[in-house]
Amino acid sequence: MRDAEAYERGFARLTAHTVDPLLNLVRRSRAIRLLDVGCGTGVVTGAAIALGAEVTAVDSDLDMLELTARRHPYATVRLATLPELPFPDETFDAVTGNFVINHIEDVPRAVDELHRVLRPGGTLALSWWKREEMTATSVIAEAAGIAVPPPLHDVAAAMREAGFSGVAVDTMRWCHRVDLDAWWTDVLAAGGPRFGVISERPPEEIERIRQEYLRRAEPYAAAGFPVCALLAHGTR
Numbered sequence: 001m002r003d004a005e006a007y008e009r010g011f012a013r014l015t016a017h018t019v020d021p022l023l024n025l026v027r028r029s030r031a032i033r034l035l036d037v038g039c040g041t042g043v044v045t046g047a048a049i050a051l052g053a054e055v056t057a058v059d060s061d062l063d064m065l066e067l068t069a070r071r072h073p074y075a076t077v078r079l080a081t082l083p084e085l086p087f088p089d090e091t092f093d094a095v096t097g098n099f100v101i102n103h104i105e106d107v108p109r110a111v112d113e114l115h116r117v118l119r120p121g122g123t124l125a126l127s128w129w130k131r132e133e134m135t136a137t138s139v140i141a142e143a144a145g146i147a148v149p150p151p152l153h154d155v156a157a158a159m160r161e162a163g164f165s166g167v168a169v170d171t172m173r174w175c176h177r178v179d180l181d182a183w184w185t186d187v188l189a190a191g192g193p194r195f196g197v198i199s200e201r202p203p204e205e206i207e208r209i210r211q212e213y214l215r216r217a218e219p220y221a222a223a224g225f226p227v228c229a230l231l232a233h234g235t236r
């Protein structure tokens with residue numbers, strides 16, 4: 001379980017950057033029934049509702065899902081873990097997944113499942129981090145000696161294999177400007193599969209890692225952490 005409010009204060013301000021590009025893609029297919037997978041605290045869910053979509057939001061983490069339900073009472077929320085979804089075939093006009101595919105082990109199976117729940121002509125849009133250019137988290141991982149995760153399965157290839165057409169991948173780069181102390185506190189509190197382990201270490205070890213993080217992060221204090229997201233999209 002994550003501290004969803006810490007995620008919302010910290011990470012969700014970073015992931016919010018790709019919400020407009022994701023929703024611009026799905027708007028092309030006149031999406032009314034939208035599924036937001038790995039909804040987290042609901043950054044995509046809320047924006048899609050504001051655009052008039054009927055949003056179903058799913059996440060594998062109950063704390064995240066409860067916060068989405070509180071923040072966005074017009075969303076239908078369901079606990080669900082990709083690669084399995086509790087919906088009949090062809091239920092949705094569009095599916096968005098903002099930074100969730102990078103948490104999934106079996107990418108081809110997950111993409112097949114997303115294909116199944118989309119109607120013909122519907123749009124899938126998935127974003128993930130380009131790890132080599134994700135300084136906002138690599139400074140913490142390097143300070144803590146956390147191993148680089150294995151390369152992500154080729155998402156665009158999985159989409160083509162699942163039967164999507166017009167598959168393309170867009171690249172987005174920007175700088176994430178954030179107070180360095182607040183970022184450290186919120187990333188650690190939000191936990192998650194990579195950074196949750198830091199909080200389990202002895203207090204003096206955590207303080208040593210924090211100092212090392214601040215040393216590595218200092219060059220980014222003024223202009224922000226350079227980050228890069230990739231955004232794959234295609235039509236069912």
Ligand SMILES: C[S@@+](CC[C@H](N)C(=O)[O-])C[C@H]1O[C@@H](n2cnc3c(N)ncnc32)[C@H](O)[C@@H]1O
Nearest residue numbers: 015038039040059060061081082098099100103
């Ligand atoms: C980095 S967060 C992104 C949250 C949100 N989409 C955003 O843009 O802020 C990843 C989310 O995916 C969820 N998640 C991880 N693995 C999942 C899975 N297999 N199925 C569904 N959700 C998953 C996590 O609980 C978390 O809320």
